[in-house]
Amino acid sequence: MALVPYEExxxxxxxxxxxPLATFSFANHTIQIRQDWRQLGVxxxxxxxxxxxxxxxxxxxxxxxxRSAVELGAxxxxxxxxxxxxxxxxxxxxxxxxxxxxxSNVEANLPLHIQPRAVVKELTWGQNxxxxxxxxxxxxxxxxxxxxxxxxxxxxxxxAHLCGSHSVIxxxxxxxxxxxxxxxxxxxRQFSVSKVHYxxxxxxxxxxxxxxxxxxGL
Numbered sequence: 769m770a771l772v773p774y775e776e777x778x779x780x781x782x783x784x785x786x787x788p789l790a791t792f793s794f795a796n797h798t799i800q801i802r803q804d805w806r807q808l809g810v811x812x813x814x815x816x817x818x819x820x821x822x823x824x825x826x827x828x829x830x831x832x833x834x835r836s837a838v839e840l841g842a843x844x845x846x847x848x849x850x851x852x853x854x855x856x857x858x859x860x861x862x863x864x865x866x867x868x869x870x871x872s873n874v875e876a877n878l879p880l881h882i883q884p885r886a887v888v889k890e891l892t893w894g895q896n897x898x899x900x901x902x903x904x905x906x907x908x909x910x911x912x913x914x915x916x917x918x919x920x921x922x923x924x925x926x927x928a929h930l931c932g933s934h935s936v937i938x939x940x941x942x943x944x945x946x947x948x949x950x951x952x953x954x955x956x957r958q959f960s961v962s963k964v965h966y967x968x969x970x971x972x973x974x975x976x977x978x979x980x981x982x983x984x985g986l
Contacts, residue, residue, distance in 0.1 A: 821940035861891035894922025903932020
């Protein structure tokens with residue numbers, strides 16, 4: 769969500785983010801994601817949570833073909849790209865400042881016949897929700913989007929708006945700090961939440977959430 773670069777001295781683990789391209793294989797496609805750490809910081813690199821959530825989608829745990837999906841805080845767009853390749857109609861969102869970069873990755877990695885399945889659209893959490901119909905999407909996706917505590921209330925408002933009686937939310941994250949657990953506690957006040965996947969190598973959890981008054985959906 770926030771376009772705040774980390775300190776250059778943050779360590780060896782950040783070196784991969786400075787590479788101009790990150791290459792992945794999903795849905796029988798080679799995906800090359802352009803990264804631009806220096807210009808856009810955390811919004812323009814592929815985080816492990818996006819890789820884990822993309823892998824989870826590819827595992828077939830949720831039905832994507834013919835379903836409508838939205839990715840929040842998409843950054844590079846990897847998760848939305850994978851969802852489109854797997855058959856979903858995807859709206860891939862981020863703040864206005866990141867859209868041009870996001871769109872370039874989406875267009876570069878989706879074959880022409882699949883590109884109509886993916887729309888890049890501005891969404892600032894808690895603000896321009898009027899341009900999205902309430903409960904519009906079957907699936908709401910987010911990878912590593914819960915790291916800034918000041919965004920939690922707006923993010924929850926956005927999830928509540930986008931989530932209908934049939935919708936499923938999938939959030940992938942690494943639990944780094946107590947505030948991450950605080951967000952999950954806030955989420956559980958409005959949604960039924962369960963952990964559906966864990967990648968021990970990357971230390972990333974995938975959580976599934978649905979509105980409390982609904983039956984199991986996807």
